[in-house]
Amino acid sequence: MSAISLGQSVVLGIVEGLTEFLPVSSTGHLKIAEGLMGIPVDDDSVVAFSAVIQVGAIAALLVYFFKDIRRFVTAWVRGLRDKEERYHHDYKFAWWVIYATLPIVVVGLAAKPLIEGPLASLWVVAGSLIVGSGVMWAADQMGRHKRGEDDTSFKDAMLVGTSQILALLFPGFSRSGATMSTALILDLDRVAATRLSFFLGIPALTGAGLYELKDALGAGVGAAPLAIGTAVSFVVAYATIAWLLKFVATHSFNAFVLYRIVVGVGLLGLLTTGVLTA
Numbered sequence: 351m352s353a354i355s356l357g358q359s360v361v362l363g364i365v366e367g368l369t370e371f372l373p374v375s376s377t378g379h380l381k382i383a384e385g386l387m388g389i390p391v392d393d394d395s396v397v398a399f400s401a402v403i404q405v406g407a408i409a410a411l412l413v414y415f416f417k418d419i420r421r422f423v424t425a426w427v428r429g430l431r432d433k434e435e436r437y438h439h440d441y442k443f444a445w446w447v448i449y450a451t452l453p454i455v456v457v458g459l460a461a462k463p464l465i466e467g468p469l470a471s472l473w474v475v476a477g478s479l480i481v482g483s484g485v486m487w488a489a490d491q492m493g494r495h496k497r498g499e500d501d502t503s504f505k506d507a508m509l510v511g512t513s514q515i516l517a518l519l520f521p522g523f524s525r526s527g528a529t530m531s532t533a534l535i536l537d538l539d540r541v542a543a544t545r546l547s548f549f550l551g552i553p554a555l556t557g558a559g560l561y562e563l564k565d566a567l568g569a570g571v572g573a574a575p576l577a578i579g580t581a582v583s584f585v586v587a588y589a590t591i592a593w594l595l596k597f598v599a600t601h602s603f604n605a606f607v608l609y610r611i612v613v614g615v616g617l618l619g620l621l622t623t624g625v626l627t628a
Contacts, residue, residue, distance in 0.1 A: 353395045358387055359575035360582055363403055367586025370407040370555075371548065371594060373486060373527035373606050374613070378475040381521060382617060385472060385626045397466050402576055405559035406583035411548055414591050419552075422447075439500060443549075446504050450511025451553045457515050458558065469519060471628045472621055478522030479614030486531045487607045493534035499542040506536050511550050522614070525551060530603070540598040548591070 354362070365383045369376040380400045389396055412419060425440035435441055458465070468474075513532040517525035526547050533543030620626040 353393060354389060354399055354572075354575045354579075356575055356578055358389065359399075359403075359579035361387065362400070363406065363579040363582025364586050366400070366403050366579070367407055367410070367583040367588075368590055370404060370583070370587055371411070371526055371551070371591055373524050373530050373603065374610055375475070375479060375482070375517070375522045375524035375527065376404070376407075377517070378479055378522035378524070378613075381470070381472055381475050382613075382626075394466065397470065399576065399579065401558045401561070403559075403579040403583045404555045406580035407587035408552060408555045408559065409580075410584045410588035410591060411552060414588060415548065418549075422549075442504070443502070443507070446502075446507035447511075447549055447553065449504075450507045450550055451557075453508075453512045454514045454518055454554050455557065458518055461519065465518060469521065472617060472626060473628050474520060475522035476614050476617040476621065478520040479524075479610045479617070482516075482520075482523040482527050482531075483607045483610040483614070486527050486603055486610075489531035489534040490540075490603045490607075493543075494537045495534070495539040497536070497538045497542065499538075499545055502538065502542070502546060506533070506538070506546070507550070509536065510546055514550065514554060524610075525554075527606075527610075534603075540603070541595065544595060544598050 362380060362383060365379050366376055369379045377400065384390075384396060384400075422440050422444045425435065425438050426444035428435040429438070429441035429444075510529045510532045513528040514525050516528040517523045529547035529550060530540075530543045533546050534540070538546065617626070621628055
């Protein structure tokens with residue numbers, strides 16, 4: 351039997367689609383949802399399932415930003431052929447995304463047993479949600495929000511890309527939260543910080559999903575739950591991306607900060623009372 355039922359895959363797909371790009375931790379919410387449904391959060395096939403359905407959310411990102419991605423890829427290809435094209439920002443940005451992904455790939459492969467073992471605990475998720483909230487609030491207050499997307503540099507991309515490691519090691523910190531907070535500290539405006547977080551997530555999350563696919567299928571998750579969870583996450587994520595870009599254009603991140611604290615404290619309560627096990 352599949353470790354995850356069709357109904358559970360729909361629920362997890364919705365959770366993934368809603369939380370993947372919001373700075374609230376998709377991994378943390380997936381683990382909470384799995385725990386409430388009685389799914390073992392540290393089971394290898396469950397961990398792999400969570401990584402694979404991220405591909406649905408990433409596909410939504412690719413569709414939503416297709417024109418931008420096509421522009422970056424076109425500039426990159428032209429730059430490989432023509433030296434003059436290499437001075438264009440889009441060509442440089444494409445390389446920056448590649449370089450900025452390398453740190454999380456190295457750490458992800460080296461620390462895989464730790465990430466899927468002790469660090470998969472819901473206690474870690476709860477603590478990371480709360481601590482990450484403080485980081486996000488401080489970043490939003492410190493940032494001067496004066497730099498746009500065209501002002502980003504190689505240093506910005508590397509620092510923001512490397513910050514994804516925080517979410518990798520501490521599920522609950524949030525990849526989006528870590529990258530957006532770092533971008534805000536670097537004085538990018540909220541929309542630029544959000545878009546940079548989106549673009550840097552494409553190779554990292556796609557690679558993680560494809561890498562885990564064999565483990566998900568071979569360790570007890572059926573093809574049908576995987577397909578359904580991925581499709582649901584695509585639809586929900588697309589709507590979430592559109593909403594988030596409109597929201598950050600006129601609002602601070604305070605709503606997400608408060609939400610994370612509430613969820614983190616609530617999770618601590620559920621763990622302390624034994625309603626959920628770590």
